[in-house]
Amino acid sequence: MSVGITLATAARVLTQLRRDRRTMALLLLVPSLLMIVLRYVFDDSPAVFDRIGLPLLGVFPFTTMFLVTSVAMLRERTSGTLERLLTTPLAKLDLLIGYGLAFAVTAALQASIACATAYWLLDLDTVGPAWLVVVVAVANATLGMALGLFVSAFAQSEFQAVQFMPAVVLPQVLLCGLLTPRDSMVGWLQALSDAMPLTYVIEALGEVGVSSEITDTLVRDFGIVVTAAVVFLVLAAATLRRRTG
DSSP states (O other): HHHEEEHHHHHHHHHHHHHHHHHHHHHHHHHHHHHHHHHHHHHHHHHHHHHHHHHHHHHHHHHHHHHHHHHHHHHHTTSHHHHHHHHTTOHHHHHHHHHHEEEHHHHHHHHHHHHHHIIIIIIOOSOOOHHHOOOHHHHHHHHHHHHHHHHGGGSHHHHHHHHIIIIHHHHHHHHHSSOOEEEGHHHHHHHHTTTOOHHHHHHHHHHHHHSSSHHHHHHHHHHHHHHHHHHHHHHHHHHHHHHOO
């Protein structure tokens, strides 16, 4: 692995993103626009918005980053770009970490804009500080990016990549505790929920919502999310040789 090659890869991906205005609008603006819509859905119930809006600051970045990165990496695979890159001194980890750095920067911008919109424009109220929400949201967006890179190995077209969203993302949204408390689910659904990383994002954001301290639960959940992102990056690296050989 080469630091220079990794940074060059990140710069290339960021340049491609900057030139794709529609993708940048999807990444940076859609989560904030969805938060605005949600705020006015609950215009007469600000307490409900505080309760639901906070976890959605984690769900929206996760979903958009998953979608964009899965399609972006699939384009690299199917266009032959990835195959050509891997004939150069570029290692698989150079490629994936470069992608990770580029999308982590994008994730930080996305989460910062969404949180700024929620707190300053929409008056979201939490006990914990806003910067903690941003940190957790960035980690979750990075998780969505890593999962998208991994899942792209199993799609053969952009349409198939999009189809993975209801198969991979929606079950996590349904079981993460956003819609109903996890302890009210039947046992086998609780077990599935325990195995899904989005569960720990929602739990971590819930801790920020009720405590001004960095609790042990928050640290544990954040560690699980970061570990899951690293695992999916490693799994994504393992798929490159099979799809490009």
